[in-house]
Amino acid sequence: MSISRGSGAGATKTFNFKLVLLGESAVGKSSLVVRFVKDQFDDYRESTIGAAFFTQVVPVDDQTTVKFEIWDTAGQERYKSLAPMYYRNAQCAVVVFDITQEASFEKAKTWVKELQRQADPDIVIALVGNKNDLTSRRAVPAEEAQAYADEAGLLFQETSAKTGANVGDLFKAIAKKMPLDSQKQSQKGGRTSASGANRPSVDLSNGGASNAAGNCAC
Numbered sequence: 001m002s003i004s005r006g007s008g009a010g011a012t013k014t015f016n017f018k019l020v021l022l023g024e025s026a027v028g029k030s031s032l033v034v035r036f037v038k039d040q041f042d043d044y045r046e047s048t049i050g051a052a053f054f055t056q057v058v059p060v061d062d063q064t065t066v067k068f069e070i071w072d073t074a075g076q077e078r079y080k081s082l083a084p085m086y087y088r089n090a091q092c093a094v095v096v097f098d099i100t101q102e103a104s105f106e107k108a109k110t111w112v113k114e115l116q117r118q119a120d121p122d123i124v125i126a127l128v129g130n131k132n133d134l135t136s137r138r139a140v141p142a143e144e145a146q147a148y149a150d151e152a153g154l155l156f157q158e159t160s161a162k163t164g165a166n167v168g169d170l171f172k173a174i175a176k177k178m179p180l181d182s183q184k185q186s187q188k189g190g191r192t193s194a195s196g197a198n199r200p201s202v203d204l205s206n207g208g209a210s211n212a213a214g215n216c217a218c
């Protein structure tokens, strides 16, 4: 629990949520999370082995912040069997495709189906069309992805990890969708407390609500 006491302001509650990134290899999962956590981008990035862990804090309003504990999974087929370990206790999932690769959109749909069948029934899922800086090579119309997301009950955002477009907005939109209510949180925590990730927390220092909590294990 953490309570940040600003000058004369009321206490700030910080809610922790476990977030998992899923999607085909090379769609830009790691690039998105590195943009979000460190505001950096590399034109060449090693494919993820197993998974990488990061944290980042998003202020929601004057009284509330959300701390995401992020598992960036490996998209290569050989790591597919590890995915349930990462999405099992997740309260939110970001399913990424590359707007220039139709096959990656189909793969994203299969991830959404798997999450809807096997993850927490209350999981918040965001569908993300990444690489929207490459519009001349677009293969997936934004309207088609938006229509699918509406039908499946998902948040939808197009992003560019390269330019940073919409990356902050994406995580802010997810934070706002999360149950930011202590009572609901503790009821839910009782059900899925194995990870301990969804307990509301109150930070006793301003440092606990810092935006620079990035922690890359890749």
Ligand code: GTP
Pocket: 023, 024, 025, 026, 027, 028, 029, 030, 031, 032, 042, 043, 044, 045, 046, 047, 048, 049, 073, 074, 075, 076, 130, 131, 132, 133, 134, 159, 160, 161, 162, 163
């Ligand atoms: P795995 O770890 O194998 O699952 O891949 P990944 O989904 O994590 O992809 P990664 O972030 O490693 O990115 C793959 C390649 O795409 C890298 O060369 C990135 O530089 C590039 N890339 C990622 N995001 C973008 C983007 O928004 N625009 C452009 N143009 N390239 C991007």
Ligand code: MG
Pocket: 029, 030, 031, 046, 047, 048, 072, 073, 074, 075
């Ligand atoms: Mg990766």
